[in-house]
Amino acid sequence: MRQLRLLPHDEHVAGTDLAARLRPRFAQPVIVVDPDDPVMGGPRCLVPVCERLTVIFGKCSAHRQRWIHEGRPEDVHAWAATAPANRRWLQQPPKCAIGSCRRSRREHGLCHSHAHRWHHQGRPDLTGWITRGGGPPLPAGPGCRFPECQLEAEGEAGLCVHHRNRWVRADRPPLTSWLLGCATFGQDRFGLRALPEPMRLGIAYAIQCRVDERRTIIRPYSIHRLLRALPGAGADSLLDRSSEQWMSYLGFSSERGRIERRFLLDAIGYLRDVVEGVGWDAEFPRDVWLLRRLGFPGRDARLSFTGIGPLWLRELIKRWAR
Template sequence: MTVAPVPTGPLGRSGLLEKLLAAVRPEFRVEMLFPDADDPVLGWKRCPVSGCNRAAHEQGLCTGHAQRWRRDGRPDLAVFLADPGPPLRGLGELTHCTVPGCRFGAAGKGLCSRHRDKWSRSGRPDPAAWAASAPPLPGTDRTDRTLPTCSLWVGNASNAFCNSHHNRWRQHGQPPVDDFIAECQSFGLPRVDFRGLAPQLRLEFQYAVQTRRDEQTVTAPARMIAAAIRWAREEHVASLLDYSAERWQRVLGPYQRCGSGGYDKRVAVFLLYARDAFETLRDGTGWEVEYARDVWRLGKLTGLNRSASRPRPRSELHFDHITQPWLRVLAKRWIRLRLSAGLNVSTVTGYMQALTRFSEFLTAVGPTVVRGLADVDRALLERYLAWLTDLRRRTRLARHLAEHIMTQVEQPTNLDRWTDSAARLITLILIRCGLRVSDACTIRFDCLLHDGQRAPYLRYFNNKMGREAAVPIDEEIEAEIRAQQQRVLQRWTDGNPHLFPV
């Protein structure tokens, strides 16, 4: 695939373009990216129809075969797969001349245009019988083929393709030959098209895709990346940093609320991730960068005490929720001191919530009552405690599931309705081991223990207590865990620290 041209001219701060060009590797600095199906991050599932190499979407079928399946009345998939019809466009061999040894494209009666003329001058006998005995055309012992996936001969010395592909090339506006070849070879396959983007914006998205691929923590399907690029293109920005993160949130808000199955939300998350990745490349990480921000990105700070077995790099502390400037300044100083002293992130997050609640109280009493720290006295704190007590007394709805609902969930037939094996296993662990959802989802890959009698135990990290724990499990859960470990190793060939990678 053609490497994207290097942009020239001023593209923001001095040295920013150089950083991007140095950071984006050649395999990602292309005009169109075609991910490998087996890639653990960018990969995709193949259509199950024999001979079809396209990506699966609806009902596990590619778009073309899903249309046929609906047209046939939505039969059982096993029945459809047994007879899916002829190959889709681009997957089947183009019809060639039936004269032995001739590889020109058929133009009628099963004959190429040259043999059809000879057949017509011979009195139009039976085409099949005539073709079987027709002599080869002079000078046709040729193998000239520009398109690797096409076995037909080039029809004219002035053309680059066989007649059929030459007509398609003309219908597509006669693009550059290399681009048309790439289009033919990748038709129906997932792709990320970086063309049409402003030079810097193209590099920013390429860097984001490369970073997500290198992290190997969250999957990024090509169609999701393509949708994020389309949204950015519609905003006519030259860089993701043209908008603040808050403005992007407002732009993407409607999409995040109405997405089908959360897909649009994933697209919005990736676009915000791309902005964050580029901003991190530009500014770096650490306290010197984060302290001045009103939203601290804890994933950009190293050396923090994180008790959870799976760190949450996207977690944030929102000082922008503290509306009093004087209190915000003091809160930043105190929270940084607590984090630097080694306090657990979850504990400091609780402190942050308390400060935010105190800010809400100060807003309620009015700015004329408290103008600064000097106005915070015993009487004010007593008022705050009374206000806080009133909030805590508000009635909360019961959060437990009704017993008859749990009975239905535990039924094997209902558990088998899960299409995601990992989600089914998490459900079993929640039911039989009594773990919290946050603990079950953060179980590490090497989570199995055995006692002296070889009885199995599930080792996990209790996020609330901040320590490791173990719970006995039955043989079925042990077998399911081992099966999940094999699924993880099949997708993450270099290994993954988590039993349930995102």
């Protein structure tokens, strides 16, 4: 295969071009999978309340774990009927015991401000103090930005204390993408947040191309390992390395990591198509034509004219072939 050296200019074009090519659903760092999608979706987990795809023996990975943890109940369907969804931690966090207060519960069943006030008043009988309303109401603030959270935001992040703590524990990622990730927790999704730019755009574009082509299935768990390995490669773009370099870095071969390997090769192909252009104008001058760029089906099928020595003859045969 011909090795291409890309100029910085090309890469710039590819980066901006890619962002413009991505539809909103694929432009997010978390690409959510609709289980009914013919390319990304598939059979669902047998737990009725679960929205995830089957990974092994009819269950999603989380419910498979839970089933094993609960001693592998023999009547799988009876077990599934009562199994909870994977979204439990998204439940409403507890609020302050004072009826009118919408802040996060911290100590003694109270929010930080009410606990502070109660301490300050010499810790009177707590139950009675709560029943009497804990003094004049605190000034009301905006709501927490976390999806469906009913609590009040405290602090600059716009989150309640409970969700702010979660965000801090996650190492304070960009808030919008973190919120999106939380809102889609328990659904199948491609998590691209850890990828550098423009690599993330390249992977997202490849997923979008796969979906549009409707030829090869692409499910999150089948490229999970690849997505985890890519950030450690020290490259910002898939085009920074040749296909061969990627394969040896990732340890993929035609047997090991077959699905991921095919996806990565396709992704590089899609990116090269963007950078080099498709159609006769772009492809004709080359001495090796990638047939997919000329509208023929197939991934890597190519027509090579390099074996034809005299240039005038090569040109003539190319024109004839066109």
